[in-house]
Amino acid sequence: MSANTSLLDLYLDATIIANPVERSTVIQNIVNVLKEYSLDKKYEIKMSDGVLLLLTVENGSLSAVLRTHLNGLITLTLEEGSSSSFLTNIGVEELRKRLNKAVQKRVDRIPILKRGLEVPNYFSSSDERIFEYDFDKLVFQADSPFQNVKILHSPTFGNTLFLDDLQNLAESDLSYTHGLMKYGELSYKDQEILILGGGDGGLLHELLKEKPKFITMVDIDQLVVDACREHLRGACFDSLDKLKGDNYEVIIGDCVKKMDEYMKEGKMFDFVFSDLTDIPIATEPEGELWKFVKKIVTMALQVLKPRGRFLSHATGIGCVDALQEYEKMLRKLPTKVEFRSHSAFVKSFLEKWVFYEIWEI
Amino acid sequence: MSANTSLLDLYLDATIIANPVERSTVIQNIVNVLKEYSLDKKYEIKMSDGVLLLLTVENGSLSAVLRTHLNGLITLTLEEGSSSSFLTNIGVEELRKRLNKAVQKRVDRIPILKRGLEVPNYFSSSDERIFEYDFDKLVFQADSPFQNVKILHSPTFGNTLFLDDLQNLAESDLSYTHGLMKYGELSYKDQEILILGGGDGGLLHELLKEKPKFITMVDIDQLVVDACREHLRGACFDSLDKLKGDNYEVIIGDCVKKMDEYMKEGKMFDFVFSDLTDIPIATEPEGELWKFVKKIVTMALQVLKPRGRFLSHATGIGCVDALQEYEKMLRKLPTKVEFRSHSAFVKSFLEKWVFYEIWEI
Numbered sequence: 175m176s177a178n179t180s181l182l183d184l185y186l187d188a189t190i191i192a193n194p195v196e197r198s199t200v201i202q203n204i205v206n207v208l209k210e211y212s213l214d215k216k217y218e219i220k221m222s223d224g225v226l227l228l229l230t231v232e233n234g235s236l237s238a239v240l241r242t243h244l245n246g247l248i249t250l251t252l253e254e255g256s257s258s259s260f261l262t263n264i265g266v267e268e269l270r271k272r273l274n275k276a277v278q279k280r281v282d283r284i285p286i287l288k289r290g291l292e293v294p295n296y297f298s299s300s301d302e303r304i305f306e307y308d309f310d311k312l313v314f315q316a317d318s319p320f321q322n323v324k325i326l327h328s329p330t331f332g333n334t335l336f337l338d339d340l341q342n343l344a345e346s347d348l349s350y351t352h353g354l355m356k357y358g359e360l361s362y363k364d365q366e367i368l369i370l371g372g373g374d375g376g377l378l379h380e381l382l383k384e385k386p387k388f389i390t391m392v393d394i395d396q397l398v399v400d401a402c403r404e405h406l407r408g409a410c411f412d413s414l415d416k417l418k419g420d421n422y423e424v425i426i427g428d429c430v431k432k433m434d435e436y437m438k439e440g441k442m443f444d445f446v447f448s449d450l451t452d453i454p455i456a457t458e459p460e461g462e463l464w465k466f467v468k469k470i471v472t473m474a475l476q477v478l479k480p481r482g483r484f485l486s487h488a489t490g491i492g493c494v495d496a497l498q499e500y501e502k503m504l505r506k507l508p509t510k511v512e513f514r515s516h517s518a519f520v521k522s523f524l525e526k527w528v529f530y531e532i533w534e535i
Numbered sequence: 536m537s538a539n540t541s542l543l544d545l546y547l548d549a550t551i552i553a554n555p556v557e558r559s560t561v562i563q564n565i566v567n568v569l570k571e572y573s574l575d576k577k578y579e580i581k582m583s584d585g586v587l588l589l590l591t592v593e594n595g596s597l598s599a600v601l602r603t604h605l606n607g608l609i610t611l612t613l614e615e616g617s618s619s620s621f622l623t624n625i626g627v628e629e630l631r632k633r634l635n636k637a638v639q640k641r642v643d644r645i646p647i648l649k650r651g652l653e654v655p656n657y658f659s660s661s662d663e664r665i666f667e668y669d670f671d672k673l674v675f676q677a678d679s680p681f682q683n684v685k686i687l688h689s690p691t692f693g694n695t696l697f698l699d700d701l702q703n704l705a706e707s708d709l710s711y712t713h714g715l716m717k718y719g720e721l722s723y724k725d726q727e728i729l730i731l732g733g734g735d736g737g738l739l740h741e742l743l744k745e746k747p748k749f750i751t752m753v754d755i756d757q758l759v760v761d762a763c764r765e766h767l768r769g770a771c772f773d774s775l776d777k778l779k780g781d782n783y784e785v786i787i788g789d790c791v792k793k794m795d796e797y798m799k800e801g802k803m804f805d806f807v808f809s810d811l812t813d814i815p816i817a818t819e820p821e822g823e824l825w826k827f828v829k830k831i832v833t834m835a836l837q838v839l840k841p842r843g844r845f846l847s848h849a850t851g852i853g854c855v856d857a858l859q860e861y862e863k864m865l866r867k868l869p870t871k872v873e874f875r876s877h878s879a880f881v882k883s884f885l886e887k888w889v890f891y892e893i894w895e896i
Binding site for chain 1: 537538540542544546577578580581582583584587589591594595596598600602604605606608610612614616624643645646647648650651652655656657658659660662663664665666667668669690691707852853880882885886887
């Protein structure tokens with residue numbers, strides 16, 4: 175890393191910010207604390223909601239932006255070119271305590287952000303919370319005709335697959351696959367199964383252990399399958415080594431087209447799994463996410479035998495609105511369905527993920 | 536939340552930054568992109584490693600600091616007073632793409648940071664990586680004579696105990712307790728056990744299930760015990776409801792003093808657990824962490840029966856130096872010991888935690 179950013183939040187009262195005299199006193203107190211770090215005011219701008227100050231040390235190597243907000247918050251953002259001097263968590267905690275003393279109000283410190291990391295490590299949860307991973311190596315990266323495919327290595331999660339920078343599956347994520355399968359609650363023995371997506375091979379590997387009659391997996395992206403066969407073996411094991419076995423076949427193709435064919439042929443399954451990425455990949459211009467998601471579940475229900483089950487992952491438990499929207503969509507399907515949701519903590523997602531079991535009534 | 540901060544990193548070449556003409560061209564390209572967002576240059580400072588620019592929109596409500604770094608990195612930090620306008624992950628992703636097009640080099644986006652959160656949600660891992668939790672409620676907060684005690688609620692982890700803002704245990708963290716116990720590998724049946732710390736009651740509860748002869752737990756902080764009895768019941772269950780039972784006793788006191796007494800009495804145990812916080816609490820001025828850690832393990836070994844086991848948590852697997860230091864310390868103890876380490880992924884820590892089993896030889 176080659177630069178650090180540190181954020182501090184000072185929780186003052188709105189009345190202090192609204193009153194120019196009080197505001198200027200409190201800002202002077204903060205400026206005085208920053209002066210102890212050789213930060214001097216260089217520029218000030220009046221804003222609709224108060225003021226914005228730029229402070230730097232003499233040679234500019236450490237800078238700070240201080241700004242007020244109408245609700246009483248004062249944000250302070252420090253930046254430094256080198257990681258070797260002031261901007262460490264210990265150093266900023268000391269500053270936080272001094273600021274706390276100076277303003278006599280709550281002051282929060284957000285842990286140091288590292289800029290210019292060699293291996294990308296900042297990603298978000300489904301509900302847009304930031305996580306800093308411990309990826310130490312870019313194992314694989316390439317662009318397929320459909321998406322950017324990346325595999326990063328982490329000491330905590332093993333190799334981890336990203337599609338268009340969205341977290342997909344890590345070698346540690348058996349709980350994801352078991353969550354999707356409702357492991358232990360449903361029996362796959364002698365069943366006919368269709369997997370939509372699932373190119374990482376994790377679900378295929380786990381389902382094969384259950385002695386199904388036949389699994390057909392349809393993933394659009396050859397590159398994902400090839401990359402996972404080589405670099406995600408802790409999830410797919412040997413299940414992608416051959417694309418066709420006694421009781422399974424991996425088809426590289428568009429699952430929508432494939433389901434169309436199955437409908438025409440009258441081919442039906444006991445279980446259909448949706449293991450597509452959150453942002454779905456369609457070869458036709460399908461429009462937005464919801465349209466596509468609805469299309470998938472509608473088609474899947476049509477290739478299900480009576481009493482068959484559609485199993486799908488949804489999103490993180492924090493995405494309350496999206497989950498409600500999904501259930502609303504299920505209730506409005508052309509076919510009348512019942513559904514049950516369940517959740518599992520997925521290590522590399524660092525969140526609880528929600529899954530659905532859906533069936534026609 | 537009342538403000539947002541967004542960080543972008545542009546990976547240029549060091550030679551571009553070193554050359555004033557090339558540098559100024561590339562900066563002009565970036566400034567032109569920012570102009571599309573009504574951000575205008577307000578102030579510029581020459582630095583030892585290039586330049587620092589402050590840009591704002593007319594009324595100052597959106598601001599940006601752009602700075603160059605000698606290794607070729609250009610950091611861009613945007614801040615905005617309201618969460619309702621430009622600074623969303625989707626909005627900034629669009630900007631990232633435009634910058635990427637303008638500079639024709641890698642541009643990374645760090646997910647939006649939320650300023651002024653009502654419930655504190657930014658904490659770090661043991662190796663100082665930032666995590667944004669989903670705490671939605673401050674369940675309990677008070678200062679004891681020893682530390683700040685906080686219990687926060689998360690939909691993902693349940694209630695979670697923080698001591699001096701350090702993550703201690705969540706109701707979801709059975710893997711921590713089982714890791715510390717080497718669950719399934721060691722037998723506690725009919726054994727005499729001493730727990731140092733452990734005020735959250737998680738370890739006490741799990742050990743009681745194993746039908747030990749007697750457990751003595753010595754925690755210094757009555758407030759922790761009281762708070763966990765009420766608010767961390769998913770970890771301690773009913774084990775803290777009474778401080779004394781048929782086969783256990785919870786003593787509120789200093790475990791160092793207590794071990795001194797045991798040594799004088801000649802009282803010994805089959806197992807001693809160290810379940811003290813990372814930053815240890817000593818009533819005497821013990822000096823730094825390592826001195827205290829060494830003292831604890833030295834004393835614990837002295838109150839262990841022959842073939843007894845000392846079990847301790849250490850830190851996250853990312854803290855390679857600290858773990859090496861710990862093992863170095865173990866090798867230099869006055870008593871000759873052997874040890875084995877193992878690890879477990881602790882959900883609410885969002886990292887793998889390392890534990891030690893130590894015994895005299």
